[in-house]
Amino acid sequence: MSGGGHGRAAGLAPRLVDVIASDVLERVLAGAVSTGADFAEVYAEDKRSTSAGLDDGRVEQVTSGRDRGAGIRVVAGETTGFAYTSDLSEPGLVAAAGAAAAAASRGGGGVRTVGLTASEPHRPNTVERDPDSVEKAAKVELLQRMNEAARSFGPEIVQVSAGYGDSRKQVLVANTDGVLTNDEIVRTLLRISAVANGDTGMQTGYQSMGHTVGFEIFDTVDVEELAREAARQAITKLRARPAPSGAMPVVIKHGTGGVLFHEACGHGLEADHIQKGASVYAGKVGQQVASPLVTLVDDGTMPGEWGTLGFDDEGHITQRNVLIEDGVLTDYMWDFLRARKDGRAQSGNGRRQSYQHLPMVRMTNTFVLDGPDDADDIVASTPNGVYVAKLGGGSVNTASGDFVFGMTEAYLIENGEITEPLRDGNLIGNGPKVLQDIDMLADDFAMGSPGTCGKDGQGVPVGDGQPTLRVKSLTVGGTA
Amino acid sequence: MTRFESELQVVADRVIEQARPGEQIEAFVTRGGETEVRVYQGDVEHFVSAQSEGVGIRVIHEGRTGFAYAGTLDEEAISDVLAEARDNVQFGTVDEWAALAEPDGVAVTEQSLWSDELADYPTDRKIDLAKELEKLASGADPRVRVDDSNYADAQGESAVASTTGIRMSGRENGCYVSVSTLADDGEGDAAETQTGFGFSVGRTPDEFDLDRAAREAVDRATRLLGATQPPSRRLTVVLDPFVTAQFLGVISSTLNGEAVVKGRSLFRDRLGETVAAAGVTLVDDPTNPKAYTATDVDGEGLAARRNVLIRDGVLEQFVHNSYSARRAGTVSTGNATRGGFAGTPGVGCLALSLDPGARSQEELVADVDDGLLVQQMQGLHSGVNPISGDFSTGAAGLLISNGTVGAPAREITIASTLQRMLLDIVEIGGDVEWLPMRAAGMSLVIRDVTMSGS
Numbered sequence: 001m002s003g004g005g006h007g008r009a010a011g012l013a014p015r016l017v018d019v020i021a022s023d024v025l026e027r028v029l030a031g032a033v034s035t036g037a038d039f040a041e042v043y044a045e046d047k048r049s050t051s052a053g054l055d056d057g058r059v060e061q062v063t064s065g066r067d068r069g070a071g072i073r074v075v076a077g078e079t080t081g082f083a084y085t086s087d088l089s090e091p092g093l094v095a096a097a098g099a100a101a102a103a104a105s106r107g108g109g110g111v112r113t114v115g116l117t118a119s120e121p122h123r124p125n126t127v128e129r130d131p132d133s134v135e136k137a138a139k140v141e142l143l144q145r146m147n148e149a150a151r152s153f154g155p156e157i158v159q160v161s162a163g164y165g166d167s168r169k170q171v172l173v174a175n176t177d178g179v180l181t182n183d184e185i186v187r188t189l190l191r192i193s194a195v196a197n198g199d200t201g202m203q204t205g206y207q208s209m210g211h212t213v214g215f216e217i218f219d220t221v222d223v224e225e226l227a228r229e230a231a232r233q234a235i236t237k238l239r240a241r242p243a244p245s246g247a248m249p250v251v252i253k254h255g256t257g258g259v260l261f262h263e264a265c266g267h268g269l270e271a272d273h274i275q276k277g278a279s280v281y282a283g284k285v286g287q288q289v290a291s292p293l294v295t296l297v298d299d300g301t302m303p304g305e306w307g308t309l310g311f312d313d314e315g316h317i318t319q320r321n322v323l324i325e326d327g328v329l330t331d332y333m334w335d336f337l338r339a340r341k342d343g344r345a346q347s348g349n350g351r352r353q354s355y356q357h358l359p360m361v362r363m364t365n366t367f368v369l370d371g372p373d374d375a376d377d378i379v380a381s382t383p384n385g386v387y388v389a390k391l392g393g394g395s396v397n398t399a400s401g402d403f404v405f406g407m408t409e410a411y412l413i414e415n416g417e418i419t420e421p422l423r424d425g426n427l428i429g430n431g432p433k434v435l436q437d438i439d440m441l442a443d444d445f446a447m448g449s450p451g452t453c454g455k456d457g458q459g460v461p462v463g464d465g466q467p468t469l470r471v472k473s474l475t476v477g478g479t480a
Numbered sequence: 481m482t483r484f485e486s487e488l489q490v491v492a493d494r495v496i497e498q499a500r501p502g503e504q505i506e507a508f509v510t511r512g513g514e515t516e517v518r519v520y521q522g523d524v525e526h527f528v529s530a531q532s533e534g535v536g537i538r539v540i541h542e543g544r545t546g547f548a549y550a551g552t553l554d555e556e557a558i559s560d561v562l563a564e565a566r567d568n569v570q571f572g573t574v575d576e577w578a579a580l581a582e583p584d585g586v587a588v589t590e591q592s593l594w595s596d597e598l599a600d601y602p603t604d605r606k607i608d609l610a611k612e613l614e615k616l617a618s619g620a621d622p623r624v625r626v627d628d629s630n631y632a633d634a635q636g637e638s639a640v641a642s643t644t645g646i647r648m649s650g651r652e653n654g655c656y657v658s659v660s661t662l663a664d665d666g667e668g669d670a671a672e673t674q675t676g677f678g679f680s681v682g683r684t685p686d687e688f689d690l691d692r693a694a695r696e697a698v699d700r701a702t703r704l705l706g707a708t709q710p711p712s713r714r715l716t717v718v719l720d721p722f723v724t725a726q727f728l729g730v731i732s733s734t735l736n737g738e739a740v741v742k743g744r745s746l747f748r749d750r751l752g753e754t755v756a757a758a759g760v761t762l763v764d765d766p767t768n769p770k771a772y773t774a775t776d777v778d779g780e781g782l783a784a785r786r787n788v789l790i791r792d793g794v795l796e797q798f799v800h801n802s803y804s805a806r807r808a809g810t811v812s813t814g815n816a817t818r819g820g821f822a823g824t825p826g827v828g829c830l831a832l833s834l835d836p837g838a839r840s841q842e843e844l845v846a847d848v849d850d851g852l853l854v855q856q857m858q859g860l861h862s863g864v865n866p867i868s869g870d871f872s873t874g875a876a877g878l879l880i881s882n883g884t885v886g887a888p889a890r891e892i893t894i895a896s897t898l899q900r901m902l903l904d905i906v907e908i909g910g911d912v913e914w915l916p917m918r919a920a921g922m923s924l925v926i927r928d929v930t931m932s933g934s
Contacts, residue, residue: 054573055742056742057573058573058575059571060545060572060573060575061538061545061546061824062546062571063547063548063568063823064547064549064561064564064568065549065822066549066550066552066557066560066561068550068551068552069532069552077523078520078525079523079524079525080525080526080527081528081529082527082528082529082530083528083529084530084532086533086551086552099529099530103527136571140571158743159743195867201746201869202744202868203867203868204868243895245712245893245895245931245932246712247934276520276627277662278627278662278675280673358528392861392862392863393859393861393862394859394862395858395862397675397858399627399673400673400675402858402874402876402890403858403874404858404859404862404863404874405862406859406862406863406872408865423870424868426862426863426872426873426893427893428858428874428891428892428893428932429891430891475892475893475932475934476893476932477863477872477874477893477895477932478895478930479872479895479896
C-alpha cells in the first residue's frame with residue numbers, strides 16, 4: 001500500500017453525487033420545509049487533504065485528512081436554522097434537516113415538493129495532475145529542496161520551516177429553489193519561513209504560493225527561488241533600522257498591497273455589514289468614495305487564483321463584480337439572504353469555511369486595476385516616505401473604517417530613492433480617507449500571495465492584487 | 481477537561497491494540513456539540529445546533545512520525561486513518577527525540593468542568609438570554625444600537641490512548657453570551673460610528689452577569705466617540721485588563737519550549753537572567769479553577785500543573801510538551817496543547833497570569849503625567865514579530881494627562897519591542913479578571929512606548 005502510483009493508502013474517494021442521490025436530496029429538502037419554512041438548502045462536502053511540514057531540517061510529519069459531512073440550512077422569514085452532520089445517509093440527512101427546521105420553526109405547515117435541476121458545470125480552473133494521485137515522496141521533496149535553497153543562501157540563515165498542503169474538495173449544493181450544483185476545488189499551497197541571526201538579533205522572512213490548480217503548478221514555479229526570497233528578506237532585515245513613527249507618504253509594491261483594499265474597503269462593501277448599518281460605505285452607492293484612479297473588482301472566476309470557485313458555497317455561479325469604478329462606488333457584494341432581503345440578484349459571494357458553518361458575504365479575489373503611472377516614477381517623485389515591499393496581514397473595523405496592516409519588508413524612501421531596510425511594524429489608516437488619498441497608481445498589476453480571510457470565526461481562502469501605488473499619507477507605527 | 485469514563489476510550493483503546501512490534505501509536509478521539517443563537521432586533525437571526533466527532537492517529541516507527549485524521553468515528557474510516565498514518569511514517573525524517581509521552585506520575589489536580597445543568601438547559605431560555613442581553617444593551621444609551629446579541633454553548637468529550645501507557649478520558653462544557661454594539665454620533669461629514677462588545681462566560685448560564693456585559697458593550701462603543709488622532713510621541717501606556725491578556729498571549733510564544741529548542745525564541749539563551757522588571761512574576765497555572773482554560777490534563781494526557789516562568793523579573797523556565805522537553809534535556813511541564821483531532825500536540829501556555837499588584841486602575845492612572853489608557857489593540861497578528869521582538873499594534877483609548885483620563889484617541893499605533901516592554905513594566909494592577917482566553921488580565925503600566933499619530 002505504500003510507495004505505489006497513488007498518493008493515498010486508502011484509495012480514491014467516491015464522487016459525492018454518487019453518495020447522495022438527487023431523489024434523496026429532494027425528499028430531505030421537502031421534509032425540511034414541511035413545517036412552514038420558506039427555504040431549505042443542503043451543502044455537502046467531501047474533502048481530502050495532504051500536508052507535510054519540514055522544520056529544523058527534518059520532515060516532521062506527513063498528515064492525511066478527511067472531512068466529510070453536510071450542513072442543512074432552513075430559513076423561515078428572518079430566522080435561519082442550521083444543523084450539520086457527518087452522516088451522509090438519508091436518515092442522517094433527514095435528522096439534521098429536522099433539527100435545522102425545528103430551530104427555524106415558526107409553526108405553519110404544508111406540503112411542498114422540490115424538483116432539482118442540475119446546473120451546467122462551471123470550472124474556471126483546470127487541474128492536470130490531481131494531487132491525490134501524486135506520490136507523497138514528491139511532495140516531501142519540494143520541502144527538502146526549499147530547505148536547502150534557503151539555508152545555502154547565506155550563513156546567517158539559522159532556521160527554516162516549510163510547509164506543503166493540497167486538498168481536493170467536492171461540494172454539492174441543493175436547495176428548494178431547485179438549484180443543484182456540483183463543484184470540485186483542488187488547492188495546492190507552499191509556504192516557507194526563514195530565520196536569520198545576526199548582531200541585532202533574529203529576523204524573519206516569509207513567502208508563500210497557493211493556487212486552485214493541481215500539482216502541475218510545480219512544473220513552472222521555481223520553489224527554490226521562493227525559498228531564496230524568504231532567506232533574502234530575513235537577511236536584509238538584519239541591518240534594518242527601527243521604522244519611523246507618524247504620518248507620511250507610503251508607496252506599496254505591486255502584488256503585495258491587495259490586503260490594503262481588502263481591509264480599507266472590501267469588508268465594508270459586504271452587504272451584511274451594509275444592511276445592519278455597520279459600514280462606513282452604507283448608503284454611498286453612486287458617490288465618489290475613492291480617488292478617481294481606483295477601480296476595484298472582486299472576481300471569483302480568475303483561473304487558478306486562490307479565491308476562485310466555480311460556484312459559491314450557496315450554489316450560485318461566481319462572477320466578476322466591479323465594486324468601485326473610477327472612484328465611484330458601484331455595488332456591494334451579496335449572498336442569498338442579503339440579496340433576498342433587498343430584492344436583487346446574488347453576486348456569487350456567499351461563502352463558508354466548511355459544512356459546519358453558515359454561509360455569509362465574503363470576498364473572492366479582490367484587486368485594483370492598473371493606473372496611468374510608472375512604478376519607478378512613483379518612487380522617484382516621493383521625496384521622503386516608506387516603501388513597502390511586502391505586507392503581512394491586516395484587520396478592519398468596518399463601522400469606524402479604521403484598519404491596520406503589517407509590513408514585513410519595508411524600506412525608507414529618501415530623496416526619491418529606496419534606501420535603508422526597516423524593522424517590522426503596523427500601518428494604520430481610515431478606509432474612506434486612505435482611498436481618497438491614493439494619488440499615484442502604476443501600470444504594473446500583479447496578484448499577491450494566497451490569503452485566508454477571517455470573519456466571524458470563519459476562515460476562507462481569498463486572493464488579492466494591485467499595481468504599485470502611493471498613499472499620500474498613512475500613519476507608520478514604528479518607534480523612530 | 482474533567483476526568484470522565486467516556487465510551488470514546490474504547491474506540492481509542494481499540495486503535496492502539498493494533499500496534500505492530502516496534503510501533504508507537506497514539507489515538508485521540510473526540511465528540512462534541514454546540515448551540516449558537518444570534519438575535520437581531522428581537523428576532524432569532526440564526527440558530528445553530530450541531531454535533532461533530534473525529535479521530536486523529538499518530539504512528540511513530542524507528543524515529544519517523546506519520547499522522548492522519550478523519551471527521552467521523554465510522555469504523556471503516558478509522559481503519560483508513562490508521563492505514564494512512566502508517567503510510568505517512570515512511571516520509572518522515574528520522575528524529576532521535578520522536579516519541580510519545582509516557583506517564584510521569586505527577587498527580588492530577590481535579591477540576592469540575594462539567595455541568596449537568598448546562599447540558600439540560602432548555603433551548604427557549606437560551607434564546608431568551610440573547611434577547612434579554614440585546615434589550616439591555618440597546619436601551620442603555622440613545623446613541624447605541626446592537627449589531628448582534630449571542631448565546632453559545634459547547635460541550636466536548638475526548639479520550640486519548642497510547643502504547644506508552646497514556647489512557648485518559650474526560651469532558652467539559654461551558655457557555656457564554658456576547659453582544660456587539662454600534663454607537664453613532666454627529667451628522668453629515670462629521671458622522672461617526674464606533675463599536676463595542678461585551679460578554680459573560682460561565683459553566684452554567686446562572687453565572688452570567690448580563691447587566692455588566694451590556695454596560696461594557698455600551699461603554700466601549702460610546703467612550704471612543706469624538707476620538708481624534710493625537711500627535712506622535714513617547715509616553716506611558718496603561719493597558720486595560722483585556723488588552724493585558726492579549727499582550728501576555730504574545731509574550732507566551734517567546735516562552736514556548738518548541739520555539740526554544742528550534743532556536744526561534746528571543747529568550748532561548750536567557751534562562752536565569754533578568755528579562756523583566758523587578759517584581760514581575762509570570763505564572764502558567766491551569767490548575768487554578770478560576771482560569772477559563774483550567775484543565776486537569778494537557779493535550780498528551782499528562783497532569784496539568786503550575787509553572788512559574790518568570791520570578792521577580794528572572795526567567796526561570798520555559799513550557800514544554802514531552803517532545804520539546806526531551807530535546808531540551810528536561811521533563812514535560814504538562815503544556816502539550818491540542819487544537820482538536822486534526823492535529824498533533826503542540827506546546828503552549830495554558831492559563832497565564834502575572835502576579836497581581838494591589839492598586840486599582842484609577843490609582844495607577846493617577847501617577848501618570850503623559851500617557852494613554854489603551855482600551856483596544858488591533859492587528860496583533862500583523863504587527864508583532866515574536867521572533868525579532870518588534871512590537872507595533874493599532875490602538876485606541878483615552879489620553880492621560882497629569883493623572884487624569886481625558887480625550888479619546890484613535891488611528892494610532894503603539895510600538896516598542898517585547899524585550900523592552902517587559903523591562904519597562906512600571907506596575908501591575910490588582911484588578912485581576914479571568915477572561916475567555918489563555919491568559920488573565922489586569923491593568924498594566926509600561927513606560928516609554930512610542931505612540932504614532934499625526
